[in-house]
Amino acid sequence: MGEFLxxxxxxxxxxxxxxxxxxxIGLLFGILRLIxxxxxxxxxxxxxxxxxxxxDVTARMLIGAWSWPALIPSICLIVxxxxxxxxxxxxxxxxxxxxxxxxxxxxxxxxxxxxxVLMIYGSRPKAVNLWAxxxxxxxxxxxxxxxxxxxxxxxALLLMAALTxxxxxxxxxxxxxxxxxxxRMAQYLGIRGNVVIGLxxxxxxxxxxxxxxxxxxxxxxxxxxxxxxxxxxxxxxxxIGGMGSLVGSVAGGFLVGIIVTFLQAYLPPxxxxxxxxxxxxxxxxxxxxxPAGLIQAKNVVERV
Amino acid sequence: xxxxxxxxxRHRSPIILAACVAVLVAISVMSGFKHLQVSLTExxxxxxxxxxxxxxxxxxxxxxxxxxxxxxxxxYAAGWMTADPDWKQLMLTxxxxxxxDEQYPFMVAQVGAMLLPAIVALALGAAIMRLRGIAxxxxxxxxLMIVQSFYSNWDSVTAGASSLARLPTIVDPWIGLAFAVGxxxxxxxxxxxxxxxxxxxxxxxxxxxxxxxxxxxxxxxxAFVLSAAIVGAGGGLYAEFLGSMTVNExxxxxxxxTLAMLVVGGIGSLTGAVVGTVVVTFVIEFLxxxxxxxxxxxxxxxxxxxxxxxxxxxVMALILILRPTGLSxxxxxxxxxxxxxxxxxxxxxxxxxxxxxxxxxxxxxxxxGQEKYExxxxxxxxx
Numbered sequence: 312m313g314e315f316l317x318x319x320x321x322x323x324x325x326x327x328x329x330x331x332x333x334x335x336i337g338l339l340f341g342i343l344r345l346i347x348x349x350x351x352x353x354x355x356x357x358x359x360x361x362x363x364x365x366x367d368v369t370a371r372m373l374i375g376a377w378s379w380p381a382l383i384p385s386i387c388l389i390v391x392x393x394x395x396x397x398x399x400x401x402x403x404x405x406x407x408x409x410x411x412x413x414x415x416x417x418x419x420x421x422x423x424x425x426x427x428v429l430m431i432y433g434s435r436p437k438a439v440n441l442w443a444x445x446x447x448x449x450x451x452x453x454x455x456x457x458x459x460x461x462x463x464x465x466x467a468l469l470l471m472a473a474l475t476x477x478x479x480x481x482x483x484x485x486x487x488x489x490x491x492x493x494x495r496m497a498q499y500l501g502i503r504g505n506v507v508i509g510l511x512x513x514x515x516x517x518x519x520x521x522x523x524x525x526x527x528x529x530x531x532x533x534x535x536x537x538x539x540x541x542x543x544x545x546x547x548x549x550x551i552g553g554m555g556s557l558v559g560s561v562a563g564g565f566l567v568g569i570i571v572t573f574l575q576a577y578l579p580p581x582x583x584x585x586x587x588x589x590x591x592x593x594x595x596x597x598x599x600x601x602p603a604g605l606i607q608a609k610n611v612v613e614r615v
Numbered sequence: 616x617x618x619x620x621x622x623x624x625r626h627r628s629p630i631i632l633a634a635c636v637a638v639l640v641a642i643s644v645m646s647g648f649k650h651l652q653v654s655l656t657e658x659x660x661x662x663x664x665x666x667x668x669x670x671x672x673x674x675x676x677x678x679x680x681x682x683x684x685x686x687x688x689x690x691y692a693a694g695w696m697t698a699d700p701d702w703k704q705l706m707l708t709x710x711x712x713x714x715x716d717e718q719y720p721f722m723v724a725q726v727g728a729m730l731l732p733a734i735v736a737l738a739l740g741a742a743i744m745r746l747r748g749i750a751x752x753x754x755x756x757x758x759l760m761i762v763q764s765f766y767s768n769w770d771s772v773t774a775g776a777s778s779l780a781r782l783p784t785i786v787d788p789w790i791g792l793a794f795a796v797g798x799x800x801x802x803x804x805x806x807x808x809x810x811x812x813x814x815x816x817x818x819x820x821x822x823x824x825x826x827x828x829x830x831x832x833x834x835x836x837x838a839f840v841l842s843a844a845i846v847g848a849g850g851g852l853y854a855e856f857l858g859s860m861t862v863n864e865x866x867x868x869x870x871x872x873t874l875a876m877l878v879v880g881g882i883g884s885l886t887g888a889v890v891g892t893v894v895v896t897f898v899i900e901f902l903x904x905x906x907x908x909x910x911x912x913x914x915x916x917x918x919x920x921x922x923x924x925x926x927x928x929x930v931m932a933l934i935l936i937l938r939p940t941g942l943s944x945x946x947x948x949x950x951x952x953x954x955x956x957x958x959x960x961x962x963x964x965x966x967x968x969x970x971x972x973x974x975x976x977x978x979x980x981x982x983x984g985q986e987k988y989e990x991x992x993x994x995x996x997x998x
Contacts, residue, residue: 346749404936410749411678415874416935422871423928430921539867543760550753584768591757591764598746598754 316454318576324460326568327467330561331522332545333552334474335515337560340549341491342511343406345413349397351542352424353516357390357523358533359428361441366433370533375441387520393424394516398509406508421542428535436534441527463525470521471561474514478557483510491555544571550594553604562605628948629803632889633796636662639893640792652788654900659791660852662892665876666798667845669888671838672877674811676818677748680870681755682846684762687865688735689728689847691766691773693854696724699781707779709771721785721855728851729844736843737836744835759870767862780859786852794852798845802885810837872899875931881941886948891941895927902926 332350339345361375361382374385397420405416445459478484483506490497490507498504526541527533544567552563567590574586597604623630636659643655668682695703695710696719703715719727743754767775774780805811814834817824825831854860872895880891908917934941 344749346753401932401936408935408939411752412935412939414680414749414752415678415878416932418871418874419928419931419935423925423932426921426924426928430919430925547757554749585764587764588761588768591760594757595743595754595761598750598757599742602746602750 313454317456318572320454320456320460320464322569322572323565324463324568325572326565327464328522328525328541328564329544329548329568330564331467331470331518332541333548333560333564333567334471334557335518336542336545337549337552337555337557338511339515341555341557342487342494342508343402343413344410345402345417346410346546346549347515348414348417348542348546349420349424350515350519350545351538351540352421352428353390353394353519354523354526354538354541355428355535356393356424357386357520358439358527358537359432360386360389361527362432362437362439362533364431366431368433368435368437370437370439372439375439379442383524386524387517390520390523391513391516394512394519395509398512402512403505403508406504421539425535425539432533432535434535436532438532439527440531441524445528459525459529463529466521466525470518474557483507487511544590547590547594551597551604553606556604556606559604559606566605626803626807628886629799631948632886633799636795636799636889636893637792640788644788654896655788656786656791656856658892658896659788659795660786660849660856661873661876661896662795662889663791663798663852664846664849665873665880665888665892666795666802666885667842667847667849668873669842669877669882669885670802670805670845671835671842673882673884673888674806674814674818674838675835677835678752679755680752680874681758681762682842683865683870683873684759685732685736685843685846686850686853686869687762687766687862688732689850690854690860690865691779691850692731692847693724693728693851694779694782694860695772696727697721697782697855698779702781706774706777707772709769721783724855725848725851728854729847732847732850733840733844736840740836740839744832744839759866763862763866773862775862778859778861779854782854782858782860784855784858786856791852791856794848798848799885799889801841801845802888805838805841806885810834814838872927875927877941878931879934879941881943881945883940883945884943884947887941887943887945890943894942895930898930899923899927 332354335350335353336347339347339350361372362370363373365371374382377385401416401420402413405413408416445457445462447458448455449458449461450456476484478488486497486502487507487510489500490502490504494504497507522541523538526537530537545564548563548567549560550563551566552561553559570590570593571586574589575583578586640655640659643651664682664686667685668679671677671679671682695707695714696717698707698718700716700718703710707715739758743751743758746754766773770776806815813824813829814831814837816827817829817831817834821831850865853864857864876891876895877888878891879895880889881887902918902923905916905918906920906923908915910916938944
């Protein structure tokens with residue numbers, strides 16, 4: 312029983328991480344029809360921004376040495392700037408192209424960022440010790456829970472609540488939702504497309520920055536492809552949850568976290584390696600059986 | 616003019632393409648540089664793969680991110696058939712004995728490398744070919760991930776944890792050329808066949824094609840299987856070129872490079888696939904040389920390592936932005952602007968300048984006249 316509860320907390324913590332990444336991808340898909348593989352590389356940038364740029368084997372902290380009230384906003388700012396740059400340089404000129412072309416472009420962005428990081432920081436993984444205190448366990452009713460997992464879940468819930476408030480209560484948020492529903496109509500009604508899309512990229516960057524800090528604290532090591540698996544699982548989450556639906560992305564994120572944790576815990580050892588194959592087989596199944604995902608977005612119905 | 620000459624003139628573009636590639640190979644082989652020949656062989660293998668991908672993407676208009684999965688399947692099929700039996704008995708304990716104890720000749724292995732991906736493509740395609748636009752692209756991507764996960768973990772059959780080794784390395788530029796030319800021929804014959812034409816019709820206007828009794832799903836499936844077989848042959852060539860391989864060779868990196876080649880050349884034409892492969896290879900080799908350092912009279916010009924990859928990414932992004940239909944603009948070689956080709960506006964041409972917003976249909980296909988219709992009906996957008 313204790314082990315089961317432990318797994319539940321693990322699953323929720325992993326799931327909230329995926330949900331945050333999936334939100335970043337889902338937000339952009341809703342407005343721009345872009346599946347942004349570079350979301351994972353935004354996370355990588357957030358992690359690498361903590362250390363001094365060099366190809367040395369050992370990492371020396373730069374921003375990472377600051378206290379958290381300075382550290383968190385700086386990392387967020389850096390990743391948001393990178394996200395906005397990718398929009399300005401690549402995705403903005405491509406705004407009018409069909410969705411698969413955008414997906415290819417995001418591959419290109421991802422490839423450029425990964426190799427840029429490789430060029431500046433070297434290819435060897437580096438150990439980084441960020442906020443070691445968070446990795447100490449706390450005990451609740453006989454359960455041994457890593458503090459970090461609780462923090463991750465709390466931060467994720469907080470961010471989701473804030474995003475919901477923003478989308479429902481502020482003018483810009485309402486404009487974003489309108490754009491996600493029908494971009495052209497929104498433009499006719501005077502919503503500035505660039506502002507809305509730029510904002511969506513900014514929020515994606517913010518989410519990526521938060522995930523990068525949580526993820527790095529947990530994993531403790533840097534590599535230029537560290538964001539890729541996160542982006543891949545988040546992508547699964549977005550498809551399962553329903554493309555274009557933010558609630559769907561979050562639900563998908565938690566679902567993927569649960570599926571992955573429990574497959575890992577209860578699958579026979581021989582089959583554990585095939586975990587990813589199962590996850591992506593589910594993607595194909597969802598596309599075939601329920602193409603709109605678990606929660607259907609309002610705007611995906613194609614009209615001829 | 617005799618009939619033969621007329622036939623040759625009508626089908627000049629694949630013949631000229633093949634001839635150009637052959638001349639390129641002949642010159643490089645005669646130059647005698649060993650390094651050049653290795654890169655050239657790899658280019659020809661990649662050309663086979665890119666042409667194979669083009670057969671599906673170019674004709675159906677559906678982007679596939681999963682074809683490198685078929686390359687992987689083909690490469691491992693060829694690997695199982697040609698690796699040293701002693702090594703296979705030691706390392707690949709899960710292989711059936713007809714593979715484990717035997718060593719087949721190259722051409723037989725190539726047949727295997729085409730057959731297995733084709734069978735897998737038939738099964739997969741039967742399921743996913745009815746998906747449209749981005750959903751189909753995502754499904755192919757998921758397929759790539761499944762192949763990757765399967766082959767890297769099925770240790771007793773693929774040696775996924777280490778590498779599949781002890782393969783004969785017999786692929787030289789001439790064998791590469793033979794397969795690349797073969798791929799050009801097959802791809803061309805397909806695209807001018809009735810199946811290819813029906814598929815292209817469905818790419819340009821799926822509603823009209825359906826109304827003209829084109830069975831879109833079936834035509835797509837035919838192209839999918841054919842293209843899987845071609846890229847599988849490319850995978851087989853890779854196996855016999857590298858001598859030992861890991862599953863990671865056939866993953867996102869190769870997916871990116873082959874797609875970059877197709878995008879740079881132009882997704883919509885066979886000429887684009889061939890030209891794109893040559894141009895991108897040239898860019899890669901050029902940057903790679905600069906990474907090693909070039910001495911210019913007094914100073915040495917050297918780019919930091921990684922610039923090759925970044926350069927490729929930038930080239931691809933620039934092409935997508937500045938010339939979305941690629942270098943070939945979706946046309947075949949020597950299709951003159953004034954001829955019938957000019958009337959046949961390519962899909963990409965249209966969608967590139969059509970709407971002011973991202974394409975909501977997601978299929979990458981715009982209906983004929985849609986643009987005009989939308990301009991006339993601003994308040995009642997059809998999407």
